[in-house]
Amino acid sequence: MKTDIYEISKGISLRFIETDKFKTNVLSVYFCIPLSRENVTRAALIPRVLKRGSRKYPTMAQLSRRAEELYGASIGADILKEGDELLIRASAQFVSDKFITESIIKDITELLHEFVLCPITKDGAFDKNYVEQEKENARNFIKGLINDKKEYAQVRCNEIMFESDPYGNFSYGYIEDLDLIDEKNLYEFYKEIVGTADVNIFASGSFDKGAVKTEIERTFGKSLSPRNPKRTATKLAKFEENIKVKSVTEEITASQSKLCMGFNCGIEPVSDECYAVAVFSCIYGGSPFSKLFNNVREKLSLAYYVFSAFNRQKSFMKISAGIEAAKFQDAYDEIFVQLDMMKSGDFSDDEIVSAKKYLKTQIGSIKDSLVATEDFYMTRAMMSVEESPDEFLEKINKVSREEIIAVANKMQLDTVYFLKGVSGDEI
Numbered sequence: 001m002k003t004d005i006y007e008i009s010k011g012i013s014l015r016f017i018e019t020d021k022f023k024t025n026v027l028s029v030y031f032c033i034p035l036s037r038e039n040v041t042r043a044a045l046i047p048r049v050l051k052r053g054s055r056k057y058p059t060m061a062q063l064s065r066r067a068e069e070l071y072g073a074s075i076g077a078d079i080l081k082e083g084d085e086l087l088i089r090a091s092a093q094f095v096s097d098k099f100i101t102e103s104i105i106k107d108i109t110e111l112l113h114e115f116v117l118c119p120i121t122k123d124g125a126f127d128k129n130y131v132e133q134e135k136e137n138a139r140n141f142i143k144g145l146i147n148d149k150k151e152y153a154q155v156r157c158n159e160i161m162f163e164s165d166p167y168g169n170f171s172y173g174y175i176e177d178l179d180l181i182d183e184k185n186l187y188e189f190y191k192e193i194v195g196t197a198d199v200n201i202f203a204s205g206s207f208d209k210g211a212v213k214t215e216i217e218r219t220f221g222k223s224l225s226p227r228n229p230k231r232t233a234t235k236l237a238k239f240e241e242n243i244k245v246k247s248v249t250e251e252i253t254a255s256q257s258k259l260c261m262g263f264n265c266g267i268e269p270v271s272d273e274c275y276a277v278a279v280f281s282c283i284y285g286g287s288p289f290s291k292l293f294n295n296v297r298e299k300l301s302l303a304y305y306v307f308s309a310f311n312r313q314k315s316f317m318k319i320s321a322g323i324e325a326a327k328f329q330d331a332y333d334e335i336f337v338q339l340d341m342m343k344s345g346d347f348s349d350d351e352i353v354s355a356k357k358y359l360k361t362q363i364g365s366i367k368d369s370l371v372a373t374e375d376f377y378m379t380r381a382m383m384s385v386e387e388s389p390d391e392f393l394e395k396i397n398k399v400s401r402e403e404i405i406a407v408a409n410k411m412q413l414d415t416v417y418f419l420k421g422v423s424g425d426e427i
Helices: 037-050 060-069 105-117 128-147 149-161 183-196 209-223 273-284 291-299 325-343 349-366 370-382 389-397 401-408
Strands: 002-009 012-018 024-034 074-082 085-095 198-205 246-253 257-264 305-311 316-323 412-422
Touching (some): 012 209, 024 037, 037 085, 060 074, 060 105, 074 370, 085 105, 085 370, 105 209, 149 246, 198 370, 257 325, 273 291, 273 349, 273 401, 316 325, 325 401, 325 412, 349 370, 349 389, 349 401
Parallel strands (some): 246 412
Antiparallel strands (some): 002 012, 024 085, 024 198, 257 316, 257 412, 305 316
């Protein structure tokens, strides 16, 4: 899988991910802005409003119909949280030219440009009805988070662990902030993003690179002025001397409780230690054969599910478990028994081999999806790391037992969030 990077103009880059593996291509535009309470709710609304229509295609139906005319293409937008930054992403997925009798890259690029940079406006503002409707949709979505107890517990754990940190903000925003937004100030915010944000454009798949570059320069290159984007350096979750663990319990009507634990790691995203953490987490709780799964869930029946995950950009580990309220202490204690085993090196060479094979399979699944592949490269672009999936695996294969033990000993408990289920039939 070959990658190339071109500067369209200052602050605007075009990245190619070349592969003949798929029948479809993906063209995406990412706007990167700082993550903050002030920004997050407004930023989350922008993809929603853009999807309502553009000047040339003023309804969702017309926008979808135009995409469908281009051999069944699709177009969409969403919001992503990467470290202490937000990404507003707009993408078009379309068939590769080699499977049709004509080239549609010009039409696709124009449609994506129209979608991203030509929203419906009136009197220097977004369409009022669209904004109000999407505010209501956002309000319902945020309220609905509580219905997914597992996700809700993880969001709350984030908020508590990073309460004075940008990363603590929920990426879809806050209900109380929606009332401060109207069609005028949201449009001003949109213009600010379009005019000043760091821009990454990805072209992924099989295509004529020269033609793509020409069309990107003709559309986005002419519409987006050069800029000096201010990137936000992500603050890592580092070891704290004399740390006071944040412990919060909230009750909810449900038969199953959720335990979420956050650990500081303090490992630089560009460090080789990150690969050791990936293997550590896989053995500890990030795989179907992990210590947490085999002991907390299978052997002792202390959890319905339990897993660990490492966030490389922010450098923290999260453990999530579904448990019975009465088994909280036993589950909590066993999680640490297994962590202490990792710290002391009480794991086999076979477990290391299995973890590396599992990670190879996981990376292989990324390579089976253009969208997942693009996510892989975009995440690394955010960290200023140029690394392919194969290069990632090469470093994984070099991880030693000593390195796994070393990173295990860097895990420091910071936050315990317990969503305690009380007398109810919900799960």
